[in-house]
Amino acid sequence: MAKLFLFAIGGTGSRVVKALTMLMASGVDIKNTDTIIPIIIDPDSANGDLTRTVDILKLYKEIREKGSSPDTGFFQVKLSSLDELGDQRFVSDNFKFDIDGVKEQLFKEFIGYSELDRNNRAFASLLFSKANLEADMEVGFKGNPNIGSVVLNKFKDSEFFRKFASNFEQDDRIFIVSSIFGGTGAAGFPLILKNIREARSPLPHHHFLQNARIGAVTVLPYFGVDKNEQTSIDSNTFISKTKAALSYYARNVSGNNTINALYYIGDKVTNDHKGADGAHEQRNKAHFIELAAALSIVDFMELPDADLQVDQGRAVGPRFYEFGLKKETAAIGFDDLATRTYDLIARPVTRYSLFRNFMEHHYEAISVNRSEAWASNGNNKLASGEMDSRYKAAIHQFNKHYAEWLTEMAGSNVAFRAINPQQSGKDLYNLVNSKPAKKGVLKSLFQGTGVDSFLGALSKKEPEFDHLQNTKKLLALFYHTTAEVTEKEIGI
Structure with a gap:
């Protein structure tokens, strides 16, 4: 049966994958696949949201391998790491894509700023502020998609991307989870989508990637952070960043038919999360929005192939969705x-x-x-x-x-x-x-x-x-x- 490659970008991506894993453990049915391959993309490898999700994925795998059978719905869907696919016979629980050069360098070193001539340094200084150039990327991009777009563009040249392409078959599907109001997710989603749609030889199975059935959920602001000395992130910029990103998406994602199904979700911003730039301090509490976002993956997998047609790298009749409740309430029960x-x-x-x-x-x-x-x-x-x-x-x-x-x-x-x-x-x-x-x-x-x-x-x-x-x-x-x-x- 076909596989689902699930790209989860940034902290929000990790938390949505966590919610999906809980739903799969409980027996929520995922149609048209028996294997999901989570691929978490986050430069902050010590991110508390990421490490907790990876731990949950590993536990799910262990329980499923020992306890799953056709007689149960608990832990029924198989989770696999990319390393386990194909005939490589290499068993690994690595669900993360590690970006080369992020941990060891400031952003200016990553782009070779000091090696540029005077005119190109001046041009780079127009594109990136002094704070951008001096940014330590080990804990992520701190809400700066302009930095993220440069760093994450290395994805297409990585061995990881080649391994993904080698294992992608014609009937497989792709889903991308990201937020739109930060740095990693806002930059990563359109870049990954672009690199898949524009896959070319000698990349293995590039023709399958060009015409892949691709869905995504873009998570709009749904929480704020308490501004303190531990963070440089300002919740007041979330809306303006979202508007800018949506304008870009309108031209380069939904506007050019590169996506088959795009799901939007968000909520009002309240400063209910403790601010932290990253590492183990970034361990945000679970939120219902992440559960609802996980359901977009379930919904996408239920769509028939006929509704997800692609012609020469462009989606035929792309679809757009929002999530709603039966009635608005601050405390949701099943009946709501x-x-x-x-x-x-x-x-x-x-x-x-x-x-x-x-x-x-x-x-x-x-x-x-x-x-x-x-x-x-x-x-x-x-x-x-x-x-x-x-x-x-x-x-x-x-x-x-x-x-x-x-x-x-x-x-x-x-x-x-x-x-x-x-x-x-x-x-x-x-x-x-x-x-x-x-x-x-x-x-x-x-x-x-x-x-x-x-x-x-x-x-x-x-x-x-x-x-x-x-x-x-x-x-x-x-x-x-x-x-x-x-x-x-x-x-x-």
Whole structure:
């Protein structure tokens, strides 16, 4: 089946990929592909947003490799690094594209400013301010797309780009995630798009790249930064930079039909993020806008090939989209989502949240009790002592990231509060806000509620999946049990 090459540019790109990974873990279906290759482009290799996302991607891969099967929807889509493709037989979890020369040089050294003659130095000084020329690029471009456009143009000459081209096939697709109000994303998106559409020999598969089906989401301002001594970034410039970038895109992206499908999303700017120029200090909290942006990738992959035709490097009938809610609110629950969005995420996110809750708050204590049929029956037992310790650790670490993601979104200026990640007691079924579990006298008397009812449902289904190795059995059993509980007990 066709592959999706997912380019994520800058900090926003990393955070959107994180949101997509959480959705894929929960079982959100990605059409027309069985493999996604994330390629993160960020000169700031120590960026907290980037390092956290890379950690999540690696955990997802480990869990999927040990636990995925046709019997589960959790962790179903394969993630691969570029190094793993083709016949190179080189296994690597490197999801980042490293830009040569960024870490060791100031921008003026990168462009060879001192080696220019007097007239060309004067011309360069017209294009770049003194602060631009003296910029240390190790933590990114600090909201300067004019610097980013020069540095990122090296992408087309890199071995990384050649490797990407070598593995790109005719039916594969490309999606680019970037923000428009910073430096890395605003510069990187049109450059990558241009380099793909203008691919030429001797680049491998250049004809496939020229006519590739390409989608993108451009994230408009949706947060501001608190101005302090740790940052040179000024949120007051976000709107003016966005207007300038949109004007450029109107001529060189949407205006010249180089993109098949372009998604726009943004929100009002509030100074709710601690300012930091980069490195580990740049670790922004998750935001609902990033979740919505991730859904643009899901939507793009659902578009049929007939809607994404390309003729001689130009999209035929390009499409443009925005995201909307059913009703405007500062605290979004499942019922506030448009019908299509609700259908995409409500059940999967609820199912995985049930699984996470049980694994984090109940699994160890309950599975030690050998009388629990779901944990002790069959040939492939699910009790804690029977499970691969590294597999359990990977699930635990991923679940910590998942809960953190939900908690951070619940606190953003447009809060996503469909799930209560703090729910930890036996009342397991009430973790969906605004959707209290169904209650009844007979159910309370004979079936129990919450964890007790869930244990009974697990034990009833356990024999159906005993043919699976226990790491695979765990995901399959919980996927199907949570599906039943989500529908019958919670009503989603």
